[in-house]
Each structure stands twice: as C-alpha cells, then as structure tokens.
Amino acid sequence: MTNETAARSLVFDWEQTRHTVAEDVQGIVIGTFVAALGLYLLKSAGAVTGGTAGLALLLDQATELPFWLIFALVNLPFAILALWKKGLRFTILTCICIAGVAGLTVVNAALLPVTGLDPIYSVFAGNLLAGVGLLILFRHGASVGGVNIVALLLQEKTGFRAGWTQMTLDVLVVLSSLFVLPWPTVILSALGAVVMSVVLAMNHREGRYIGR
Secondary structure, rough: OOOHHHHHOOOOOOOOOOOOOOHHHHHHHHHHHHHHHHHHHHHHHOOOOHHHHHHHHHHHHHOOOOOOHHHHHHHHHHHHHHHHHHOOOHHHHHHHHHHHHHHHHHHHHHHOOOOOOOHHHHHHHHHHHHHHHHHHHOOOOOOOOOHHHHHHHHHHHHHOHEEEHHHHHHHHHHHEEEEEEEOOHHHHHHHHHHHHHHHHHHOOOOOOOOOO
C-alpha cells in the first residue's frame, strides 16, 4: 500500500476528533464576537449585507428601532425552525449567539466609536469578519440564525454548499435595499455580500472539517 493510498484510507475515531466543551465555548465566544464586529462595521458604513443580518441592517436604516432589537426579532422565526429541524442543542447555541451579537452591537457602539471610516474598507472588512465569524460558529454547531440555518439544512440534505445558498438569498435581500439606500451603496453592499458568501462556500464543506 502506498503512502497516498494509506492517507486516503484513514479512518478517524469521531470521539477523538469531537470538540471538547472548552473548545466549543471558546469557538462560540470568538465566532460571535467576530461576526458582531463585522456587522458593526457594516452598520457604521450605512451598508447592508445578505441574509437576516442584511435585513436587520436595512430595517435599521428605514426605522427608528434599535438594531439589537431588530436583529433579535428578525431571527426569532428561524430559531423556531432550528428547533424543529436541528435539535435542542443547536437551537440553544444559536439563541445564545443571536443574543450575543445583539448585545455586542450595543457594546461596540459604546466602546468602539467610529467616524470617517472609508465605506469600501468598512464593507469589505465587515463582510470578511462576518463570514469568518459564521464559519467558526458553523464548525461548533451553532449559527446566528436566519438564512444560515436554511443554508445548513440544504447542505445536509442535498450536499449543495451552504455558501451558495447564502449567496442566492443574499442577492434578494440586497436588491430590496434599492428601495431604501442610494444605488452606489447598494452596489457596494452587493459586492461585500458576495465576499462573505465566497468565504463560506470555499471553506465550509460537509465532511472536510473533521472536528465536531
């Protein structure tokens, strides 16, 4: 047997690759923090992105309601879907992450005031951070709700990558922002949403990451 054949025939003991409680806790804390920071940059730039995060950012622009409340309310129906399809553990972790992102938007606004940020930098940095944050959460059995849950369910059932599902739904959300935002901001937001979706599509594949 060649080394290449041996490498391809390795059988992993899933118990040995399972995340410990400490690993899950740090992953969820870091993922939530990074995703929240990304959304904060997008909010500061007056831009949107895809999914329910983008919808929350759009409603934040169109209404007087605080972003943290909008974000929580928009994601509530998807938490119910998660309980139905993904189980109690995933739902609890997702609710914790949703609450964490909502709370961190308030913390970030108080402790990290930003003015005069370049909008192009803010949009692309925000989407990259949000994408990396979601990727970390996915790998620890959680999400921040919304279409992320739908994307994960489709990937598990059909093998269609979560990132591509996310990108398709993102387009619909960003296009709807044409009714609220100026078209240059919409175009920039659309490009940024593609960046986040590509991060997920190219780095989150079923079976590639063996940690659980």
